[in-house]
Amino acid sequence: MCEFKDNTSCEHIPVLTEQIAERLSVPQDAVVVDATVGHGGHSLLFGEKLGPGGTIIGLDVDEKSLTRAQTALCDLECEVILVRSNFADLPDVLADEGYSKVDLIFADIGFCSAQLNDPKRGFSFQQNMPLDMRLDDRLKVTAEQIVNDYEEKELADLIFKYGDERGSRRIARYIAEFRKTQRIKSTLQLANVICKALNKFPSPGRRIHPATKTFQALRIAVNDELGCLEELLEAAPALLNKNGLIAVISFHSLEDRIVKNNFRENKRLQTYEILTKKPINPTDEEISRNPRARSSKMRIARRI
Ligand SMILES: C[S@@+](CC[C@H](N)C(=O)[O-])C[C@H]1O[C@@H](n2cnc3c(N)ncnc32)[C@H](O)[C@@H]1O
Structure with missing residues (x-):
């Protein structure tokens, strides 16, 4: 693990890498979009398969993530x-x-471990931080x-809608x-x-912190995470070459539902073949190595 000038640990372990290597092969001269380049972990996997004629276009809203991606990807041939852009x-x-067209659009939605631990970001209820939660400052x-x-x-509705929190009214009160x-x-x-509000308190026996769902709801609202995902998915068919792939990794059911419905609609329109009837999940071995992978789900479709 290395430390960056901002004192946040830079260890971010990319998820579902074995399944990605098996399922997302692209030609050596492909143009690959990594819509959430983060620390470049997944892009490095793609980049190692590309030759000098290939291209990776990496997007991120977070300047610090891009700096890290640059370091990770600087030795690639492609x-x-x-x-710095929103994938929307x-x-x-x-x-x-x-x-005008690309061969793969890949997105690993959400945030990196370093963003969670960054004392200025305000994503964590484990440490005291200013209540910010913007991925894009x-x-x-x-x-x-x-x-x-x-x-x-309004607050209660937001916590219920984006956090699926049954105690939303009590929390808002x-x-x-x-x-x-x-x-x-x-x-x-x-x-x-x-x-x-919930009369529940963190304890060693409680796996999920009582504030988890409310924090998720606020993060989704601050960053308009679902709206941006919808915009990316709506734009994708027109940006993919024939046989081009789109793969999205999501970490909660609201995102996964949006991806599932978009792929189904594109199947109905005969623009996509869905390559994952069910989402791809991490193995038990991956979860024990990287607990953050626990809720990851990947769906893949092919442009017809
Ligand atoms: C889970 S991390 C990606 C990690 C990356 N796959 C890797 O292996 O290092 C998600 C990244 O997406 C970025 N991000 C989140 N929403 C975004 C959006 N709407 N547009 C662009 N980047 C976004 C975050 O800033 C974060 O760096």
Whole structure:
């Protein structure tokens, strides 16, 4: 493991690598889009299969991720183009770089381990951090603004819709009560309010922290994660060459449902053949090596 100047550990273990190597083969001169290049772990796998005529176009909204990807990918033979962009804007990125079609669009949605541990990001309820949650620091609205400025009902709906949290109304009520006296500014403050609302507290025997679902909901809202995924999926058929592949790894059911429905709709339109009748899951061995892989699911489709 290495340390970067920002003191966050850079170890991010790419998930489902064996299944990707088996299922996502591309010609040596392929153009591969890694829509979430992160630390470049998956791109490195693709890049090692490409020759000098191949290209990887890596996108990420996070400047720090791109710096790490650059270091990881600098020895590849193929061309590597890294762009700070939201994958929702993939059509514009490709047009700017002079590409109309590509052979693989790959996305590994969510966040990297370093982002979770970054003290400035505010994703973690294990450490005290400012309540931010923006993957892209150019975004205007932070989790602090949502938590403190949304109406109680709006907040409850958001926590229910994006977190599937059955205690959403109680949590919103406790938040609304707390913020009458002071703004909720840190992750631990918020986590404590949630624990009190649910009357559940973290303990060694409890595998999932009581604040997990609420934090997920806020992260999804701050980064418009589902909207961006929908835009990427809607754009993809027009950007793929015939026989080109699209593969998406998601980490929760809301994302997976969007991918599943989009692939089904494209099958109905005869634009895709679905190559994964059921999503590809990690093996027990991978989960024990990398617990973060536990909830990963990959779906693959082929452009007809
Ligand atoms: C799970 S990590 C990807 C890890 C990468 N596959 C690797 O092996 O290193 C997800 C990355 O996607 C980025 N990301 C999340 N949403 C994005 C979006 N809408 N557009 C572009 N990048 C995004 C995050 O900043 C993060 O760096």
